[in-house]
Amino acid sequence: MPIINLTELRAALPRGQRLIGLDPGKRIIGVALSDVSLMLASPYRGMARAKLGANAAEIAAIARREGAGGLVVGLPLGLDGSFGPAAQAAKDWAIALSSATELPAALWDERLSSSAVNRMMIEEADLTRSKRAKAVDAAAAAYMLQAALDATAPPRA
Numbered sequence: 001m002p003i004i005n006l007t008e009l010r011a012a013l014p015r016g017q018r019l020i021g022l023d024p025g026k027r028i029i030g031v032a033l034s035d036v037s038l039m040l041a042s043p044y045r046g047m048a049r050a051k052l053g054a055n056a057a058e059i060a061a062i063a064r065r066e067g068a069g070g071l072v073v074g075l076p077l078g079l080d081g082s083f084g085p086a087a088q089a090a091k092d093w094a095i096a097l098s099s100a101t102e103l104p105a106a107l108w109d110e111r112l113s114s115s116a117v118n119r120m121m122i123e124e125a126d127l128t129r130s131k132r133a134k135a136v137d138a139a140a141a142a143y144m145l146q147a148a149l150d151a152t153a154p155p156r157a
Contacts, residue, residue: 003094006106007152009070010038017069020044020062020103021145023110023137024074024093029055030137032145033066039153041145043138052093056100063103071103074110074144108148110140 004012013019016036023030031044044066047058062068073094076086091107098105 003091003098004104004106006072006108006148009072009104009106010152012104013038013069017067019070019072019145019149020059020066020068021072021141021148022059022074022094022097023141023144024090025049025137028137030074030139030141031059031062032138032142033062033068034145034149036067038149041142041149043142046137052096052100056097059097060101060103063101069103071098071101071105072108072145072148073097073105074141075107077109106148108144110144 009019018036019034019038021030021032021034021041023032027049028046029049030046032041033044034041044062047055049055059071071094073090075090078084078087094105094107
């Protein structure tokens with residue numbers, strides 16, 4: 001399946017379905033879920049990065065269990081907005097994942113999401129390094145998904 005624009009993904013999503021936010025790291029994939037109104041993102045969990053087939057099966061199972069109809073995959077652009085090797089790898093992974101799960105996918109800029117979440121966990125929650133390590137991936141996915149939901153929300157009447 002091709003990558004589609006997030007606004008188009010939201011419009012095509014059947015009413016009452018959620019979006020899954022994914023922050024693909026080298027070792028852990030952060031997973032977040034939107035609510036059914038597509039207004040709020042929440043951390044779901046981190047999953048070990050494995051072969052595409054295994055991760056796709058796990059993500060498809062989450063989608064079935066939680067009623068999700070699409071994926072929002074974090075795109076690690078350079079700080080200057082450039083599209084480098086990491087962004088290309090994330091795009092390629094998103095295309096393959098979308099095809100394997102048969103779920104439409106959109107990309108969203110996730111620059112500094114992990115840094116922002118780590119900073120918040122240190123400054124506001126005063127979490128130790130080991131406690132942050134367990135929560136940061138899913139929280140970064142939720143941070144990225146929330147930004148995507150906010151930026152593409154329909155105007156309120």
